[in-house]
Amino acid sequence: MPSRRSSLLPTLLATFALTTISPLCAQDEEPLAVPEGDQVLASEPTTVPELFEGALLTVKLARPELAKIYLGRILQLNPDNSQLLALRDNNGMSALLSLARLDQVNPEASELLSRVTEAAKTQVGNPEYANDLIKLLSGSARERDEATTQLQLLGPYAVAPILRAVVSNPENRDLFTLTLARLGQPAIDPLVGALQSPIDEVKTTAAQVLGAIGGEDEVIWLLEPAFSPNSPPGTQEVARKAIARIRYQDPAKTTRVTGYGAAEKLQKTSLDYLANQFDWPAKYEDMNEIPVWSWSDTEQTVVENVTSRRNAGTYFAERLARDSAELAPSSNESAELILAAMMVRDIEEAGWDQPIPTGPGTAHDLAVEAGPEFCSQILKLSLDNHIVGSALSSAHALGLNGSRNQLRGRTAPPIVDALSSAHPRVQLAAAITILQWDPKLSFRGSSRIVPILGRAIQSDDRPQSVVIDPNGQRGTSTAALFQELGYRGSVAETGQEGFRIAAERGDVEIGILHPNTIRWGLTQTLTNLRTDSRTRDLPLVVFGPRSIRSRFDLLQDQFENVVYIDEGTSPIEINKALQPVLAQISPPPLTSAQRSQQIREASFWLRQIATTRLSEIFDLAPIEEEIRLATTNSASADNAVVALGGIGLPSAQLHLFEIMESPNMDMKLRQQAGFQLAFHIQRFGNLLKPEILRRLQAMSGSTNDKDLETAIASVLGSLHPDEQRSRKLIFSTPSSMEPVTAPTKL
Structure with missing residues (x-):
């Protein structure tokens, strides 16, 4: 029976003309049509197969503008998965790929290829289709070749159903192993995920195939099955042979494969992933999100997860750290990497616009329970490698399980080093943790805390x-x-x-x-x-x-x-x-809400410093201007006014007076500034100039607010007027004209 393609050949016309082609229309618009007089086929194709073959033919005839129209009409018809897969089966993926590489027929060709690929993903997820392919693998040589070809077209998505078959039909494991090897490079990532499987047959199969098709990059994933004391002897042997085959092109050279330094290599690669320093393969170069394959106990095979490189790196970091713990269970480094990765994962999962996740089951609470020494080591690891998530979480945990005793010693502890972090969030978290410890003595690095608080209160709701x-x-x-x-x-x-x-x-x-x-x-x-x-x-x-x-x-x-x-x-x-x-x-x-919260936290601690013995360690004078500006922000004004009261300088008294005097300021803030000014004068003495004192005297009795008048009176009283002036003030008050009439008691 002649093919459909050959039946269209006689329809070609002998003449060709160039014309302007209309752009691709939306699906609810009129169908795209070849302009009149520009057709090259005796009758225009209408069905999906006819339109695709028409596109292939017009490309061969150097008329890509017509092929673009035919591909656009296919997209307008919105073919279902069965039609898309029929296109692939009848013409081959190579035809779709060749069209997608031509700029003249894009974006239509690429969109069609994308739809066919998605249809294939859906198809391979259909148990009936997968089972049919698996059965064909046990058939005749022709059936086996056809099934293998179809699986190769599915690329990495063919691995999952084959691994299921490994579990359900272990007697055919050699056949399935050979089929996986024939998939080539696309099978590598899912097979790396399969090494997580608790099923020995799956893990062994994955290791064996990776030895055949993998390279040095895959050796890191084979170290745990090859050298973990918990790995079955059979799995160890296969994994070691796989490493020997990759490194020495000979699976028999397993004596040259040792576990020396394997745990350290796993830890280093884990840290590279976690610190965002891993050199990702070139195949991911233009991808914002990448596929990560992992074992699913529910599906009993590997599943694909598409995520950002950062999240992928966090996942791989934890996995490799756990692999290193299998090889070196007494290693603190492995435990620190695992917990650091879990901290980052918790924050990424909750979102950076949310508070650090706490509570049962969180990495934060696990760190609190693990103790301050462990938290300090994780903080150091995070600071050294610029891992913000785990630095934040460990610094916060130290606020709950640490103490001022950690500030002692000849060398600065990690919490003090965190005050110099590149990230303001980490700096502020470290400063607040140290202040929560209520230090009694100055310590190396204590001078950094006040400037950090000063920078934090300058923020507003916009970056x-x-x-x-x-x-x-x-x-x-x-x-x-x-x-x-x-x-x-x-x-x-x-x-x-x-x-x-x-x-x-x-x-x-x-x-x-x-x-x-x-x-x-x-x-x-x-x-x-x-x-x-x-x-x-x-x-x-x-x-x-x-x-x-x-x-x-x-x-x-x-x-x-x-x-x-x-x-x-x-x-x-x-x-x-x-x-x-x-x-x-x-x-x-930071979000607007986070900025406001940061301002409130920083101003609260400035108030604490001003009103407690912390003022003996932390001098607020260097950030007086920042504190003054914070009095104009509703989120920090109350605390900032109190903080000004802790700065023993004439300028601080002047700022408090100006706030109290200003008619544009909130009345309650003016009252508070007056009481703080009185307290400041009592604490540091009168530092106001004579002209300011005259303005203060003029304010008395002129504000029409009884609470503000009380505040003004407290300031005047704090100046310790002489007895003659006090007598004159008292004598000048009006006399009582009548007694208070008390209510009659029954």
């Missing part, structure tokens, strides 16, 4: 940017442009000034530099921003003319999280260009 541009007018325009993306802008005319703003503020989350940055130059400014722990991970944009973009390509290779964006680009395009950089930043920027 800040700093624009570094020697041209102030241009810098202001750039700041306004980025403000449309949600960043409040500060403008600095030199690299030094911009660096200072970025380093000292607690809410700067992006830096924008003009190529002509001066004092320091651009490269020096970038270097200093990347060297200082406070700005090391700050996303940076070099914002300059398109004509000089190529001169700065090396900067993007030299410095992490730096992108060049052309001037004149719209906010939408800027945001698009920023996304690859921002996506690499973890944790993401």
Whole structure:
């Protein structure tokens, strides 16, 4: 019987014409049609098979614009899975792939390929289809070849049903092993997942096949089955043969395969994953999310999980750390890596916009129970490798199981080192933990705590940017442009000034530099921003003319999280260009609610320092200006006023008076400032200048608020007026005209 393709050949016309092709229409629009006079077929195809063969033929005839229309019409018909799989079976995946590689017929060809691939995934998940393929593997040579070909087309999705067959039909394990090996490279990732299986037959099969089709990258996953004392002897032998085959091309050379250093190698690779330092294979280069295969006890086979590289890295880190624990059960390093990975996983799962997960079953509570020494080691590991999630969680746990005794010693403990972390969240968490310990004596690093609190109370509900541009007018325009993306802008005319703003503020989350940055130059400014722990991970944009973009390509290779964006680009395009950089930043920027909470926490502890013996250790004077500014923020004003009362300087008394005097401030805050001023004078003496005292006297009796008048009176009383003035004040009050009439008691 002649094929459908051959039956269409006689329909080709001899003449061809070029014309403008209409764009792909939506499914609810009129069907796409070849313009009149431009047809190359005697009759236009209408069904899905006819349209696909028409597309193949018109591509061969150098008319890709017509093929694009035919593919678009297929998509409009919205074929079901059976029709899509029929296309694949009748024409082969190679035909679909060849079309997808042609720019002239895209995006339609790529969309059709994507739909066919999804249909294949659905098909392989159908137990009946999978079982039919498995049965064919035990049939004739022709049936076996056909089944193997179909499985190869399914790629990694063929592994799961074959592994099920390994369990249900162990007598045919050799056949299934051979079939898995014939799948080639696409089978590697699912087979790595299969090494987690508690079923010896599955684990052994996966190890054997990986030895045949894997490379050095897969050896790391074979170490646990090869050398764990809990691994059955048969599995150990197969895994060691697999390693020998990969490394020495000879499975018999197992004597050269030893477990020496295997636990340490597993730990190092685990840390690379966890610290986001793992060099992912090139096949994932253009993928925002990658497939991760894991064993499912429910499905009794491997399942695919598509996730971000960061989450994939966390998962692999924990898995390898547990593998290392199998080889070295007395290793603290393995336990620390496992718990650190669990901490990161908990935070990623809950979301960075949520509090650290606590409670039974969480990594945080497990760390609290494990004790302060363990938490300190995890914190050190996290700081050394810039793992923010586990640094936050372990610092928080130390606030519950640690004590001031950990601040003693010749070397700074990890909690003090955390005060210099590159991440403001970690700095603040460490500062709060130390303050919760209520230290009685000064300690090495204690001077860092107050500046951290000062930076934290400067935040508002929107992230800040700093624009570094020697041209102030241009810098202001750039700041306004980025403000449309949600960043409040500060403008600095030199690299030094911009660096200072970025380093000292607690809410700067992006830096924008003009190529002509001066004092320091651009490269020096970038270097200093990347060297200082406070700005090391700050996303940076070099914002300059398109004509000089190529001169700065090396900067993007030299410095992490730096992108060049052309001037004149719209906010939408800027945001698009920023996304690859921002996506690499973890944790993401604080939400508005988190900023408010941070301000409340920082201002609370500033109040505690001002009103307790902590003031003997922590001097608030260096951040007086930050505290004064915090009095204008409703989230921190009350605590900031009290904190001002703990600074024994004339300027602090003046700030309190100005708040009390200002008609624009909240009345309750004015009252509080008055009482704090009275307390400040009692504690540090009168530091107000004579003209301020005269204004204070003039306020008395002029505010029309009884509580504020009481506060003013407390200030005047704290000044210890002489007896003559006090007598004059008392004598000047009006006389009582009548007695109080008391109610009659029955």
